[in-house]
Amino acid sequence: DAGVTQSPTHLIKTRGQHVTLRCSPISGHKSVSWYQQVLGQGPQFIFQYYEKEERGRGNFPDRFSARQFPNYSSELNVNALLLGDSALYLCASSLVGEAREQFFGPGTRLTVL
Amino acid sequence: AQSVTQLDSQVPVFEEAPVELRCNYSSSVSVYLFWYVQYPNQGLQLLLKYLSGSTLVKGINGFEAEFNKSQTSFHLRKPSVHISDTAEYFCAVSDFGTASKLTFGTGTRLQVTL
Numbered sequence: 001d002a003g004v005t006q007s008p009t010h011l012i013k014t015r016g017q018h019v020t021l022r023c024s025p026i027s028g029h030k031s032v033s034w035y036q037q038v039l040g041q042g043p044q045f046i047f048q049y050y051e052k053e054e055r056g057r058g059n060f061p062d063r064f065s066a067r068q069f070p071n072y073s074s075e076l077n078v079n080a081l082l083l084g085d086s087a088l089y090l091c092a093s094s095l096v097g098e099a100r101e102q103f104f105g106p107g108t109r110l111t112v113l
Numbered sequence: 114a115q116s117v118t119q120l121d122s123q124v125p126v127f128e129e130a131p132v133e134l135r136c137n138y139s140s141s142v143s144v145y146l147f148w149y150v151q152y153p154n155q156g157l158q159l160l161l162k163y164l165s166g167s168t169l170v171k172g173i174n175g176f177e178a179e180f181n182k183s184q185t186s187f188h189l190r191k192p193s194v195h196i197s198d199t200a201e202y203f204c205a206v207s208d209f210g211t212a213s214k215l216t217f218g219t220g221t222r223l224q225v226t227l
């Protein structure tokens with residue numbers, strides 16, 4: 001079975017631009033969570049979606065938004081990019097809404113110049 | 114609010130030696146505890162988890178961890194490390210039933226040498 005997939009693998013943007021990151025969960029998983037991992041730090045929780053509804057939001061500005069589609073895939077959108085948004089963005093999926101078993105994708109490396 | 118402290122940013126160790134990576138957490142409610150491993154340029158892989166029951170948890174690749182509620186600790190151990198264990202290790206905590214939010218520590222770099 002395929003694991004969690006994310007696209008693109010790498011992305012380079014300039015300040016002020018907008019970016020969309022995509023995530024496909026493991027088949028049958030209904031929950032998708034997004035994390036930001038800045039170099040040298042642990043991942044920080046951004047959003048969780050379960051059954052297409054937002055179930056949790058971390059301490060991130062409104063420039064960050066997400067949504068989940070009927071097939072349970074998800075998009076993370078970031079507007080007005082800042083240099084500090086450069087990070088590895090990780091997507092994780094799970095069967096249910098709790099954190100008991102989350103499976104992480106390989107991530108999207110975003111570089112903002 | 115929860116927090117996780119990983120006391121060592123780097124742990125150098127020789128191959129076949131034992132290792133312990135330390136993790137302490139803070140939470141006002143009952144928690145689930147996790148250890149994840151991250152190899153260079155990859156995502157996170159779950160090593161082991163504590164949900165309830167026995168406080169000694171065994172995971173993949175020969176790792177184990179012990180939940181100590183009184184000391185709010187969840188240290189990771191391996192009796193004999195291999196070169197391939199070189200990676201970044203993250204301890205994480207989640208409240209019971211609080212969606213899927215994981216709070217991670219800052220990570221410990223395990224460097225195994227010959």
